[in-house]
Amino acid sequence: ETGVTQSPTHLIKTRGQQVTLRCSSQSGHNTVSWYQQALGQGPQFIFQYYREEENGRGNFPPRFSGLQFPNYSSELNVNALELDDSALYLCASSPPLAGGFNEQFFGPGTRLTVL
């Protein structure tokens, strides 16, 4: 069984640019969540996608947007990059609710550096 995969592994961008990060969910999982993890901090929830619709959003501006595709893979897009966007971006997929709780499985992340 293949776990959650993310691409690219590392990315360097300059301020003002746009970036797209990709995530393939684990087989059988239908929900994808994205998190931002700054250095030395816990992951912060960006948003979640279920059945190709955004299903919950954290305290992030609209320049953070996403998509979920029919195969449950997902993209995170960030426009007008700022220096503070430098972080590890994590994707997590969840299976259909097991006992009613959101069991999340994380990918290895994409390290984004904004210069």
Place this chain on the structure above:
Amino acid sequence: QQQVKQSPQSLIVQKGGISIINCAYENTAFDYFPWYQQFPGKGPALLIAIRPDVSEKKEGRFTISFNKSAKQFSLHIMDSQPGDSATYFCAASKGGYQKVTFGIGTKLQVIP
């Protein structure tokens, strides 16, 4: 607003000792409390999780203790090993497909 408070932020334990990490939450609507383990350069991995209808859950050397009235829960790692050296995150969420709120993390170092 930090909805899940975690302490300590760093912990050094000798091999064979017990590692204890504590968390407190504010939102009484939380009803799922997972712990994640993260190694450098990797994503968090689910370690163990508990629901508030039980006070303790044990899986191997890892035990979660849960105190609903105090809104606190803790992770105990028995017989700590150098391979347990990692960052541990407590987390909480409501039922269903709700966001998971993480603590700040505890960097554990187990020394021989």
